[in-house]
Amino acid sequence: MIKIYYSILKPKETTIKIKRSEFIGNAKKLHTEEEAKEFIKEISSKYRNATHNCWAYKVEGNKFNYSDNGEPSGTAGKPIFGVIEKHNLINIAIVVTRYFGGVKLGVRGLIDAYSQCAENTILNSKIAKYIDLKIYEVKTDYSKYAEIERLLKRVDGWKMTKQEFMADVKFEIAIEESKEKEILEILKTKGTIKYLKNDEIGIEIKN
Template sequence: MRTIDKNYKITLEIKRSQFICRIFPAKDSKEAKEIINCISEKYKDATHNCSAYIVTDDEGYDDDGEPGGTAGKPMLNILKKNELTNIVAIVTRYFGGVKLGAGGLVRAYGKSVLEAIKSSKIIEMEKYNIYEILFEYSNIKSIENEIRSSNINILNKEFKEKVNFKIALKTNDNIKYFQEKIKQKGKINYLKTEYLNKLN
């Protein structure tokens, strides 16, 4: 899965109108909609705040008052053409007094998103299952050795009453084999599945 590493912003001037495109990484539709609402509220003085998003659980677009199909849909098409997921694009337009016509709007909104993508860093994301391992301090060395030999990624280490490691395995890797190796030494709990920047 391809997405962007952080937020980006570009500004284009087309026939005296300002088109400000902001693109954001977002993990799901809830986060995507929160970003859109936040930007729309922040720049409510703009003529339009048009948006498009693609996330793992949904996709959508909004023309925000522009003629139907001239803003949000072309923006979404650019995201799809670049094979991006977990991304939100918002184009804030300040009208400059010259009407662009339907074709001109489609080109302007599409170009705004394309230029923002060109300025961004694309990263590969993969789906991982996240687990926690709880164990006694006396087992740190042997568990770390098993993790290393099993080529498992450690995301986080916590040292409290017991040791707690958060680990990530690709979804098609077999946790049972690893569980078998450490069953006398620690307890493994499944936490969630999520997309992470490609590990290893």
């Protein structure tokens, strides 16, 4: 898993109209080429009656691909991929669907239209920074929990994800890898710690 990368936060379908042609953009955050291909198939099936379903993706391991899907070579897939590269995104697939409106756009017009739709789709879906986290479960008593809270307020790079107050306190904490050693030093003398899994969170990047 990549420690820090940029992708989209919440997919939002985006539509633009250029000289009577309708362009519909869809994007999805994912992790593998298989997921990307499945997403492309899903959108292409949803808009199976469209003139074109052009796409691009890039995932971990610098694996990428793009397709003009019948548009003139270099006018659709590559411009969509160019937008992914422009924003330094990874683990993303974008499909731009076109319904031809009867007016030809020309090579430059097609490049601009597919780029604009991909750009709008990404911005509407919000760009986010994804951080690799390690999730730990901690069990402690109430007095030590109060001490943990006090000490954790002095550092950043963590987030409480679950809390359970019974006879003792049990909670899950997500820790950024860069802060793992420091935070575990705080926790290990205050209770029992168990590593659960790796996960990630997305933090919206404000434009």
